[in-house]
Amino acid sequence: MTTTADPVSPRIGQGSAALPDSGGHFGRFGGRFMPEALIAPLDELELAWREAMTDETFIAELDRMLRDYAGVPSLLYDAGRLSTAAGGTRMLLKREDLNHTGAHKVRNVLGQALLTKRMGKTRVIAETGAGQHGVATATACAYLDLDCVVYMGEVDIERQALNVARMRMLGARVVPVNTGSRTLKDAINEALRDWVSNVDDTHYLLGTAAGAHPFPAMVRDFTRAIGDEARAQVLDLTGRLPDAVCACVGGGSNAIGIFTAFVADADVALYGFEAGGEGVATGRHAATITGGDVGVLHGARSYLLQDADGQTVESHSISAGLDYPGVGPEHAWLAESGRATYRPVTDAEAMTAMALLCRTEGIICAIESAHAVAGALDVARELGPDATVLINLSGRGDKDMHTAAEWFDLVDASGEVTYAATAETGAPGADGGAGSTR
Amino acid sequence: MTPVATALASARNDGRAALVGYLPAAYPSVDGSIAAIQAMVEGGCDAIEVGLPYSDPVMDGPTIQRAAERALAGGARTSDTLRVVEAVAATGVPVLVMTYWNPVERYGVERFAADLTAAGGAGLITPDLVPEEAGEWVAAADAHALDKVFLVAPSSTPERIASTAASCRGFVYATSVMGVTGTRDVTSTLAPELVARVRALTDLPVGVGLGVRDGQQAAEVAGFADAVIVGSAFVAQLLDAGADHAAGIEAVRTLTVDLAAGVRSAAGVRAAT
Known part of the structure; x- marks a missing residue:
């Protein structure tokens, strides 16, 4: 079931946030x-x-x-089969993947x-x-x-x-x-x-x-309408606010875009999912807040991946859009203030979630967004079947088919598509291996 | 007066601009960089900037980027920069460290200031740190009597030039162009105007950097600045020499002599101003 945004206004720039200060600081983060x-x-x-x-x-x-x-405004989609796979938690998708240019x-x-x-x-x-x-x-x-x-x-x-x-x-x-x-x-x-x-x-x-x-x-400011729209759409559809809002975080624009409208709603939990790559413990990841330290890169103080001397360390993620060793300063602030929670999602967990969304809803999302889906499935498990979880499906996956085809071994040597086994259950990430492991 | 201010005042008393030479630490090796900088000192530099190699040098053009990249690939550490400072300071010439901010913050601002002082360093030039964000550094620099050299640019407003100069100790670093480090065929027309704007707002000496590659250009800049800062041209000598580092050092020495003559040939111009 879908709902159109009417009468949601797509208006840009509405509302104002207390931060940053006049120097561009979010707490001790940001600046110039x-x-x-x-x-x-x-x-x-x-x-x-x-x-x-x-x-x-x-x-x-x-x-x-x-x-x-x-x-714009993008649709809010009530993902019924994904919800079933999630154990009954109502999963709502903000369909930013349907925007022109695909994100x-x-x-x-x-x-x-x-x-x-x-x-x-x-x-x-x-x-x-x-x-x-x-x-x-x-x-x-x-x-x-x-x-x-x-x-x-x-x-x-x-x-x-x-x-x-x-x-x-x-x-x-x-x-x-x-x-x-x-x-x-x-x-x-x-x-x-x-x-x-x-x-x-x-x-x-x-x-x-x-x-x-x-x-x-x-x-x-330019992305916050994602959350403004979604907040009104969720209220319109369900009559109440969601229990949790989930987004992937690389630099953090889609996440801040959907979070901002909910920051003042104290009962709405905010979750940002970082690229855990091959696992934060392996050092091959892009989970800046989870696995990085505070420092200065590209003009702002925030979390970043750096070595003992403050030299930037290369990040790793299957998702090119999350493969960045820094993160926006407002996310650093939201993490430090406890308003939002940031967790890593590994390559394998994201790919499993990507496959699950394909098979349950017929939606091929971007691998970036699959990190949000994977994380949201964990949140759903924690919150139980009575909860509503809003996911920012920030982009579509056409661009990622080469990566997905390799990951799932979808194209054999003869060029035939082979249907590798994909996630059968609603517990992606349990084995980290839909299809072939890599 | 701090050692750098003293060196610049001494040049001024001679009726000329000072020559400030830059090389990154640890390129092609720690000892190799020390030897090259010693050649700059012997050739006539009045003060030295030691660059701390950094992974993301947004103010630097390709020449300095390459040297920094190779220094890091060779395993350069922050402690190596301090070692180079110590060796160069032993020659008696004042030594500043030119560094992007994150390595200092990571090292610990107070700890860096203390270790720099212990190594005989004179202070920091901070290309990506503006005074508004520099509270911790200013406190540490003041505690250790280190120079704080911030940058002004052709785009700086008079208000910013005044407030930035007020935060500086040692001299004010005027970037002569809107751009990154690297030699240019023509000296900037923006630089004399910028220096004049700075002079109107502060009594501190003004050093001009970005673009100078030879004695003739040095003479031109020396005609209106208190210090001529040369970096990429020195780095290029070492890069061009490749594995023949001895030849690179000789090229650095030759260039220094040319530049030192340049800043002196402008003496008449300066005396007239």
């Missing part, structure tokens, strides 16, 4: 650890964003783009791209890991007639050739980054170097709720 040359551009951006958020014309234009172009990211990207126009800038740069944020940015730039340059690590370019083609198809220039670990964090470094050199005509369209102030707060 940036070269002085970028402080004035960050101030300019903050001013433009705050003014835009009180400008009815800007809000109306963004609302129109989100509604007519991106397909929640379009909300942030359209917001920042429209802000770019408002600031009179003509060029947009972005970083991308798996290519999803790059594709979304290239899409928005095509739509709004902006020049687009996407920085992408050489390692990621090799892993995500199809998304490179998508970005180029959309008219973006994809610049390979061959420094450091040649992955997402180095792409961010290179985008920052570009920004400081070209800031007069260029906006850095950061893809997540991380980085220096005002990015974490601004990206939250």
